[in-house]
Amino acid sequence: MKLDYILLRQISILSIFFGIASAFVTLIPIVGTYSFIFLTCFIAPVVIWLLLKYNCLTLSETKDSVIVGAISGFVGYLAFSIFYIPISIVLMKFFHIAANYGIGILLSNGSFFILTVLSIFMGVLGATMNAFTGFLTYYIIGLINSVKK
Numbered sequence: 001m002k003l004d005y006i007l008l009r010q011i012s013i014l015s016i017f018f019g020i021a022s023a024f025v026t027l028i029p030i031v032g033t034y035s036f037i038f039l040t041c042f043i044a045p046v047v048i049w050l051l052l053k054y055n056c057l058t059l060s061e062t063k064d065s066v067i068v069g070a071i072s073g074f075v076g077y078l079a080f081s082i083f084y085i086p087i088s089i090v091l092m093k094f095f096h097i098a099a100n101y102g103i104g105i106l107l108s109n110g111s112f113f114i115l116t117v118l119s120i121f122m123g124v125l126g127a128t129m130n131a132f133t134g135f136l137t138y139y140i141i142g143l144i145n146s147v148k149k
Contacts, residue, residue, distance in 0.1 A: 001057065001064040008071070010056055014047045015072040019079030026084060027091070027099045040122075043076045044069030044130035045137040052141070062138055069134020070127040077126035081119040 001007075018039070025035040048068055051057035059065050089107050091097045098104030107115070 001060055001067075003067065007051075007056065010051060011047060011068055011071050012075050014050060015043060015076040016079040018043050018046065018072075019076035020083050022076070023080045023083035023087065026080075027087060029099055032099055039076060039080055040073070040126045041129050041133055043126075044072045044134035047072040048134055048137050048141075059138055059141070062135060065134040065138035066131045067134075069137070070131040072134075073130025074123045074127035076130075077123040078119065081123070085115060085119070 022035045022039040026032040026039070028035075044065075048057065048059070048065060051068075052059070057064075057068065085107065088099060088103060091099070092104055092108060106118075110118075
């Protein structure tokens with residue numbers, strides 16, 4: 001796989017879309033936990049599957065899937081943070097609604113620096129988890145292709 005500008009842009013756009021969608025779904029109290037788990041673990045398999053489906057990506061080695069997974073995890077979580085944090089603050093300050101009590105306390109008492117550092121840390125954690133699930137996706141796709149033949 002050659003990671004050129006067009007492929008990097010496609011990975012980033014898909015990751016940003018799923019990050020923003022997760023931000024809005026995470027605001028719903030019951031399904032928010034599942035959306036957050038999807039965000040931290042399963043953005044990479046969906047991005048890899050979509051790019052393979054439309055022939056935008058060729059996975060020739062394991063490291064290709066790990067790189068795509070790490071990029072999609074980090075970009076997706078940063079897009080999530082950019083949308084989720086301001087919406088949560090607005091909901092708490094004006095409507096006195098908190099989707100998650102612990103997050104509500106952090107957002108009401110934390111400084112901008114703490115929120116930024118926490119977002120970057122969670123982005124790196126999301127990149128690590130999505131790199132692993134991208135790695136698993138590579139082997140599952142290989143297994144499915146070998147069974148089909």
